Amino acid sequence: MPPHKRIRRVDIDFTLRRVFGKDTFRPFQREVIQAALDGEDVFLQAATSFGKSLCFQLPAVVDYGLTIVISPLLALMNNQVASMRAANIQVATINSTTSSASKKAILEDLQCGHPLTRLLYVTPEYCQMDHFRRILRVIYTQQELARIAIDEAHCISEWGHDFRPSFQSLSFFKEEFPDVPIICCTATATSTVRDDVIETLKLNPRTLKTFNMSSSRPNLHYEVRYKNDEEDHYPNFLDWLRAAHERRKKAERAEELSTQNIRTDNIPGIIYTLFRRDCEILAERLRGDGIGAKAYHAGLPHAERAETLTNWVANKEGYDVIVATTAFGMGIDKENVRFVVHWQIPKSFEGFYQEAGRAGRDGKASVCIMYYGREDRDRAATMMARDALRKENAPGARKNYAGQQNVMQRARSMQALVSYCENVGSCRHAIIVAYFGDGDKPVCEWACDYCKDKEALRKRKEKGLASEEWCSTQKERGAYDAYYDDS
Ligand SMILES: Nc1ncnc2c1ncn2[C@@H]1O[C@H](COP(=O)(O)OP(=O)(O)OP(=O)(O)O)[C@@H](O)[C@H]1O
Secondary structure (H helix, E strand, O other): OOOOOOOOOOOHHHHHHHOOOOOOOOOOHHHHHHHHHOOOOEEEEOOOOOOOOHHHHHHHHHOOOEEEEEOOOHHHHHHHHHHHHHOOOOEEEEOOOOOHHHHHHHHHHHOOOOOOOOEEEEOHHHHOOHHHHHHHHHHHHOOOEEEEEEOOHHHHOOOOOOOOHHHHHHHHHHHHOOOOOEEEEEOOOOHHHHHHHHHHOOOOOOOOEEEEOOOOOOOEEEEEEEOOOOOOOHHHHHHHHHHHHHHHHOHHHHHHHHHOOOOOOOOOEEEEOOOHHHHHHHHHHHHHOOOOEEEEOOOOOHHHHHHHHHHHHOOOOOOOEEEEOOOOOOOOOOOOOOEEEEOOOOOOHHHHHHHHOOOOOOOOOEEEEEEEOHHHHHHHHHHHHHHHHHHHHOOOOOOOHHHHHHHHHHHHHHHHHHHHHHOOOOOHHHHHHHHHOOOOOOOOOOOEHHHHOHHHHHHHHHHHOOOHHHHHHHHHOOOOOOOOOOO
């Protein structure tokens, strides 16, 4: 098979400005893009909001041929497709919401020998379909298959926090099209996950260009607030949000906002809850207190979810705060999210980092608050143990080594998150970077509750948490066994 036509010289700075409307590359974007344009396989691990998407979008725009982007979530796909269409880039997506007429038109274009489409976004499930694989072979034979981009590549690994079995079949690409370069992007891979992804995709570790950047997000202020079952933590949050509104109403600030056409009460934020039920109750409670809040979870109709997302991104009144389950998160890009709150401890360290990473994507200071209670910790442990048992006993379950390791990895990730919450002895930025093992000690400059005032943090913990003795008595009584799985 003759290799794909590769572009020789191209002014990527010009394309960055002209097509993507950005003045300069962020550190290391240029190097990643150059490696991709040189036809290398690339593994890019970098912090949330680093700008990983540009590293496969820009090569797709300047190079010959088609880039296939594999993405795990519909919302994430639509979010990226919409922003590229706004920049007049020829981009298409085939997913469960694509009409058969548009699907037909897209597939015709792909097979015409010189497709207009620069990027095609699809799910890993779609890549498993025979008819799509046949079309890929046609595109490849016509030398128009430029590269494969795998977004949120940690989903490939059974050791990862968001494992999706269909991602494993992506090994098909290197098996069938060995000379088509692959670029993998993720913000949340430990070294074990990284190695597993490389092996699963059959990438050659000796020639692969690996970019392993720090997970540090210096503009995020990390904070843990302690809670217990005896007290409702809603007033604590509402007071905090109202205080932020009040600060924006002060004459000078209000005038500044009004010249930028920004409402004083438009402080975009996300609150993550574990359960759909909590999500709706909390959104309603906030609305009752005059906050523009909407629920978002997988149980809501697709059209309602899409409308909520569009209006939130557009800063529309009534859509300032999204109260969501994890159905909302991975990859969502809205630049001015000023806070992310975890209403209770999430299921994994990676999930926490990923969700907190929705904040401050414009580089401005933003707050990430975690409400942590030991009762929630014990509930999460109970849920996790039941999940593991249920999966193990499911018909056709893979009772193999990797399956067991996945259960252990999830437990380790949860334990790391509990330690992060219980921590009153070190910088939270340092804990995060150490977890992913990807860099030197980050600069914090008072951007976490420990570095800001360690003594106050210690006192708040002492006052706020239920005692371990009390929690273990409750556990023995089966108080944490109530279980509903609807996230
Ligand atoms: N060179 C640049 N200059 C200015 N803005 C940029 C640049 N590169 C990317 N961005 C912007 O940064 C934001 C984050 O980019 P992107 O969504 O690709 O992040 P990501 O690395 O995929 O993060 P995550 O892992 O959290 O999804 C986007 O709004 C994007 O337009």
